Amino acid sequence: MAVSSRLRHVIESQQFSRSLLEELFARAEEIKREPHRFMGRLAGQVMAALFYEPSTRTRLSFEAAMLRLGGQTMGTDNAREFSSAAKGETLEDTIRIVSGYADVIVLRHREEGAAKRAAAVSDVPIINAGDGPGQHPTQALLDLFTIRAELAKIDGVRVAMVGDLANGRTVRSLAYLLSKFKDIKLWFVAPPQVSMRDDLKAHLDEHHVPYIETQDLDSVLPEVDVVYMTRIQKERFTDPAAYDAVKGIYRIDKNAMARMRKYAVLMHPLPRVDEISPEVDDDPRSAYFRQARNGLHIRMALLDKLLS
Numbered sequence: 677m678a679v680s681s682r683l684r685h686v687i688e689s690q691q692f693s694r695s696l697l698e699e700l701f702a703r704a705e706e707i708k709r710e711p712h713r714f715m716g717r718l719a720g721q722v723m724a725a726l727f728y729e730p731s732t733r734t735r736l737s738f739e740a741a742m743l744r745l746g747g748q749t750m751g752t753d754n755a756r757e758f759s760s761a762a763k764g765e766t767l768e769d770t771i772r773i774v775s776g777y778a779d780v781i782v783l784r785h786r787e788e789g790a791a792k793r794a795a796a797v798s799d800v801p802i803i804n805a806g807d808g809p810g811q812h813p814t815q816a817l818l819d820l821f822t823i824r825a826e827l828a829k830i831d832g833v834r835v836a837m838v839g840d841l842a843n844g845r846t847v848r849s850l851a852y853l854l855s856k857f858k859d860i861k862l863w864f865v866a867p868p869q870v871s872m873r874d875d876l877k878a879h880l881d882e883h884h885v886p887y888i889e890t891q892d893l894d895s896v897l898p899e900v901d902v903v904y905m906t907r908i909q910k911e912r913f914t915d916p917a918a919y920d921a922v923k924g925i926y927r928i929d930k931n932a933m934a935r936m937r938k939y940a941v942l943m944h945p946l947p948r949v950d951e952i953s954p955e956v957d958d959d960p961r962s963a964y965f966r967q968a969r970n971g972l973h974i975r976m977a978l979l980d981k982l983l984s
């Protein structure tokens with residue numbers, strides 16, 4: 677089983693060096709430009725997708741990526757109910773078994789740290805496709821790839837992360853990646869109930885990345901190059917009243933778009949609920965559907981790097 681010596685498991689954004697990111701982005705661009713050159717690259721290899729939480733984009737883009745590279749896929753998209761987890765099997769035992777059947781395992785789990793636990797017992801690479809409120813590193817790869825494509829740079833970007841920052845694994849993973857670049861400035865726009873967690877802020881302090889915490893989205897919109905909206909994650913709240921207190925708190929509509937810079941980019945990992953009005957979908961600055969499409973090419977580049 678061929679595995680890159682530099683990248684075995686993909687668990688968290690901190691693993692990626694700037695040079696590895698540039699290598700993956702260059703490969704993703706190549707794949708996007710000349711997809712026929714990569715057909716059959718992973719022939720004979722099998723990817724298992726174990727999803728214990730719902731997914732549309734991550735699951736299907738990983739499957740499409742593997743199939744387009746000539747590999748095959750198998751898996752379960754409601755593993756909590758339809759795998760032997762329902763009979764009480766531990767995650768570790770499931771991974772030990774599946775790593776005997778597949779060449780790579782893409783894992784989404786409801787518990788933070790699940791991907792790391794899986795990697796500790798797996799014979800094949802584990803790719804973290806989201807571990808509860810922990811991280812979603814491949815989403816961050818496609819997000820950064822999108823920023824680079826839309827703005828033709830990463831160094832120097834001003835990024836507002838908006839919404840459920842406490843539970844948002846995508847914003848955490850993206851902030852970790854951005855901290856590897858120069859002259860980055862971040863705004864964390866959230867109500868106190870779902871503000872950015874201290875561990876990530878400590879990481880930014882350590883890496884001298886300035887950030888501002890605020891609840892006032894309107895004042896931030898004219899200041900930034902990227903507005904990264906996120907959904908308030910209802911499924912992470914144990915108290916419905918706590919969710920009701922913050923749901924629908926931020927919304928980008930035509931009036932909000934008018935406050936943004938002319939060349940700024942509006943992003944969202946999706947799915948959206950009501951954070952972005954469909955009335956702005958046709959605005960050229962709305963990049964979220966292009967962003968989701970980039971997931972295919974980045975995941976093809978990542979699978980190629982891990983397995984070829």
Ligand code: CP
Pocket residue numbers: 730731732733734735806812815945946947
């Ligand atoms: N962005 C993202 O992770 O979407 P899915 O939940 O649909 O995979």
